[in-house]
Amino acid sequence: MSGVIPMVAAMMGPCAAGTAYIPALSDFVPMVSGQGAMALAGPHLTKAVTGEDISMEELGGAKVHCRKSGVGDLEVKDDEECIAKVKQYLSYFPSDCENKPPVLETDDPDDRMSEKLLEIVPDSSRQPYDMYDVIAEIVDDGEWFDIKPKFAKTLITCFARFGGQPVGIVANQPKQLAGILDNDSADKAARFINLCDAFNVPLVFLQDVPGFMVGAKVEHAGIIRHGAKMLYAVSRATVPKVTVIVRKAYGAGYYVMCGKAYEPDLIVAWPSAEISVMGAEGAVEIVMRKQVEEADDPEAKKAELIAAYRKIIDVYIAAGNDMIGDVIDPRETRLTICRGLELAEGKQIERPWKRQGVVPV
Secondary structure: OOOOOOEOOOOOOEEEEHHHHHHHOOOOOOEOOOOOEEEEEOOHHHHHHHHHHHHHHHHHHHHHHHHHHHOEEEEEEOHHHHHHHHHHHHOOOEEEEEEEEOOOOOOOOOOOOOOHHHHHHHOOOOOOOHHHHHHHHHHHHHHHEEEEOOOOOOOOEEEEOOOOOOEEEEOOOOHHHHHOOOOOHHHHHHHHHHHHHHHOOEEEEEEEEEEEEEOOHHEEEEEOHHHHHHHHHHHHHOOOOEEEEEEEEEEEHHHHHHHHHOOOEEEEEEOEEEEEEHHHHHHHHHHHHHHHHHHOOHHHHHHHOOOOOOOOHHHHHHOOOOOOOEOOOHHOOOOOOOOHHHHHOOOOOOOOOOOOOOOOO
């Protein structure tokens, strides 16, 4: 029934061995702190096999699975909150995949302008800010429902509404390591995108991404393989997709966050956006290093080249090259997303027949 009806596994107590795969195969897994736990082998068997002396909470409690492994989706304090969260989660979904998600009435106008959006994002692309502040200003009544908020925190995945219509939001979080994508955040995004696509929930992407993490550690851990899961999920999603580039959109991060090549129904950018293979500083360091080294004043030359490169990656050049549909006033973000979702409401995509795709794992 996966992808046919929403499936929830509320972890209000312990489960071990084969039953631990039930939550792993479910769509939403809230866990009661200090009470819900899961592991393939309980503490006694673990000690017998490995000699490790560990409690069930340390082995597979809510903190472990909602913060480290990513199997759990949400930590809650008690059974009552757990049931309330399950109800809230299901409010964003249809009863089955053949129906549309329920649209609720709202008093929040589509054309509501937010002056705060002009202040949230700093002028410098190197300064952090909280993407949740942006989300709060653009969604219905400033309300959203987080999925895996304490796991892979460089990326936000949450449900919200625009004009009463449920959407899934995939957003970079500049507050955490500049919003860079790594193995866990790619997995988190891929699963969320697949979930939304299965149940006709439109997707909204908020980009401020410096790209994927680099280095031997992540390469050895398979970042290409993990990143491919996210790329695959974005490319195969047939629901309406709206992309807003808030600030940075560098390298493969631009594409995997539903850039132009991945067929968003609408892609727009704020005036603060930069679309490029990499940032100005990185480009000068790599592509123009020889010019800097040969200059009489290397630091002055470097600053000059960085300023020149920034002009090349100006958002209006990207708009002129049809990489985005429009440059919008940040205050119009909510209205733009609402209109984009309306335009794509009847979207139908026919894929070539096949037995199944070969999903990267």
